[in-house]
Amino acid sequence: MTSLLVALVLSASSGPRFIEDDYAKALKTAKQQKKLLFVDAWAPWCHTCVAMKEQVFSRDSFKAFEKDVVFASVDTEKTRSAAFLDKFPVDVWPTLLFIDPQKETVVLKWLGSADEAQMQALLEAARGGDGVVREADDALAAGNSGIAAEKYEAAVQQGDLKARTLLSMLAAMTLAKKYEPCAKTVVEQLPGFKLAQERVAALTWGLSCAIELPEGKTRTQQLDLLVSQSLKAVELPGVLPDDTSGLYEVLVQERSAAKDSEGAKVLATKWLQFLDAEAAKAKSPGERAVFDAHRVLAALESGQAAKMVEPLKLSEKELPRDYNPPARLALVYRELGQLDDALAATDRALSKCKEGPRKLRIYETRASILAKKGDEKGRVKVLNEALTYAKKLPKSQVSAKRIAMLEAQLKPAP
Incomplete structure (x- = not known):
C-alpha cells in the first residue's frame, strides 16, 4: 500500500493524527507539548505494519492516547528516512518506539503489533522509573538483545510476571537466539496469559523458538504442548486477524520442519480459508490488501496458487501505485x-x-x-x-x- 493511500485512509479515520515521515517535526512537537514521542517504524511491504495502520491506529480508542504522546510514523523504505535509521536502527517490522524528546533517547522499544490494552501497558512502562525492567528495556532499545534477555529473566525471577515484561523477554530471547529458555518460558507461563491477544503473541514466539531446538525429548514435549495450544488459540475471538495469521504461519512451519508435507498442506488450507474470510470483511481495498501477503503464502503452501491470481489483479487495479500486488x-x-x-x-x-x-x-x-x-x-x-x-x-x-x-x-x- 502506498504512503499516499495510507495517508488518505488515516486522514478519513477517527484515530490519532500521525506526523508522517518528518521525524524532526515530530520531535519538535513532542518537545513543545512535553509529551513522549511515539514512532511507528514501518514498511509498505510489511503486512503487520499495514494492518496496524488500517485496523488498529484508525480506531477512535487510540485517539485517546494523544493526551500522552505525539504520534509519528516513519516509512523505513524512503531514502529520507536514512537519518532516522542511523539513530534508531530497525530490523524487525513494525518496530514501535517511545522516545524521550528532551534527551532524544528510546525509553521503550516494542517489536510487532499492539492493541489498546498493550498500548496502555507500553505507555506505563515507558513512563516507568528505575529497576531491572528499565535496564532490560534500555538494553533492548540499544540493540543488546542478549543482555536484555538476561535482565528480563532476572525481573521475572523477582516476580514480575506482567504480560508486557514476558513478551518483551520472549522477543529479546528470540533475537538473541536463546531458543531453549524462550520455549520453556512460554510452556511454563502460558496459563498466565489471560488476554487472547497476548496469548497468541506468546505462543507465536514460543512455537517459533521450539522449532529451532535440537532434536530430542525436550523439543518433542514442548512442541506437542505448544502446537496443541496454538491450534486452540487460532480459534480465539478478540485477536487482531494479522496476529492469528502469524500463528497459523508458524504452525505450518512446524509441520514443514517435521517433514509432514500433508499436514502442512492441511493447515495451510485452513489458514487460507481464515484469511479469505477476513479479506471478505474488509471495508476498503487497502484493508483487504492487508491480507494479500499471507494469502499468497498460504495459497503456495496449500498448493492453491491459482486462487490468488484474481485477488491480486484486483488489488493491483484498485491500488495502482502500490508495487506489492504485482510483486x-x-x-x-x-x-x-x-x-x-x-x-x-x-x-x-x-x-x-x-x-x-x-x-x-x-x-x-x-x-x-x-x-x-x-x-x-x-x-x-x-x-x-x-x-x-x-x-x-x-x-x-x-x-x-x-x-x-x-x-x-x-x-x-x-
Missing part, C-alpha cells in the same frame, strides 16, 4: 509456471518501486524467473543491476550481509 503476483505466476506473465509482473513492480531496499527482493524474484526460463545471461544481468542498486542505498537501509548475499548469487554454481 506478489509474480510469485504466484512463477509457481504456476506462467513465466512470461511473472516477468511482466516484475516489470510493473519495479516501475512502481521507486526507492528502498525492498526493490532488491523484486530483482531477486525476477532473477529466479529468468533462471527457470534457462536465461542465465538475463539472470546475471538482473542480479548485477540489483547489486549496483544495493551499493547506492544508504548504509542504514542495506547491510553488508545483504550485499554479500547478492554477490553470492552471482557466483557460478559449483
Whole structure:
C-alpha cells in the first residue's frame, strides 16, 4: 500500500493524527507539548505494519492516547528516512518506539503489533522509573538483545510476571537466539496469559523458538504442548486477524520442519480459508490488501496458487501505485509456471518501486524467473543491476550481509 493511500485512509479515520515521515517535526512537537514521542517504524511491504495502520491506529480508542504522546510514523523504505535509521536502527517490522524528546533517547522499544490494552501497558512502562525492567528495556532499545534477555529473566525471577515484561523477554530471547529458555518460558507461563491477544503473541514466539531446538525429548514435549495450544488459540475471538495469521504461519512451519508435507498442506488450507474470510470483511481495498501477503503464502503452501491470481489483479487495479500486488503476483505466476506473465509482473513492480531496499527482493524474484526460463545471461544481468542498486542505498537501509548475499548469487554454481 502506498504512503499516499495510507495517508488518505488515516486522514478519513477517527484515530490519532500521525506526523508522517518528518521525524524532526515530530520531535519538535513532542518537545513543545512535553509529551513522549511515539514512532511507528514501518514498511509498505510489511503486512503487520499495514494492518496496524488500517485496523488498529484508525480506531477512535487510540485517539485517546494523544493526551500522552505525539504520534509519528516513519516509512523505513524512503531514502529520507536514512537519518532516522542511523539513530534508531530497525530490523524487525513494525518496530514501535517511545522516545524521550528532551534527551532524544528510546525509553521503550516494542517489536510487532499492539492493541489498546498493550498500548496502555507500553505507555506505563515507558513512563516507568528505575529497576531491572528499565535496564532490560534500555538494553533492548540499544540493540543488546542478549543482555536484555538476561535482565528480563532476572525481573521475572523477582516476580514480575506482567504480560508486557514476558513478551518483551520472549522477543529479546528470540533475537538473541536463546531458543531453549524462550520455549520453556512460554510452556511454563502460558496459563498466565489471560488476554487472547497476548496469548497468541506468546505462543507465536514460543512455537517459533521450539522449532529451532535440537532434536530430542525436550523439543518433542514442548512442541506437542505448544502446537496443541496454538491450534486452540487460532480459534480465539478478540485477536487482531494479522496476529492469528502469524500463528497459523508458524504452525505450518512446524509441520514443514517435521517433514509432514500433508499436514502442512492441511493447515495451510485452513489458514487460507481464515484469511479469505477476513479479506471478505474488509471495508476498503487497502484493508483487504492487508491480507494479500499471507494469502499468497498460504495459497503456495496449500498448493492453491491459482486462487490468488484474481485477488491480486484486483488489488493491483484498485491500488495502482502500490508495487506489492504485482510483486506478489509474480510469485504466484512463477509457481504456476506462467513465466512470461511473472516477468511482466516484475516489470510493473519495479516501475512502481521507486526507492528502498525492498526493490532488491523484486530483482531477486525476477532473477529466479529468468533462471527457470534457462536465461542465465538475463539472470546475471538482473542480479548485477540489483547489486549496483544495493551499493547506492544508504548504509542504514542495506547491510553488508545483504550485499554479500547478492554477490553470492552471482557466483557460478559449483
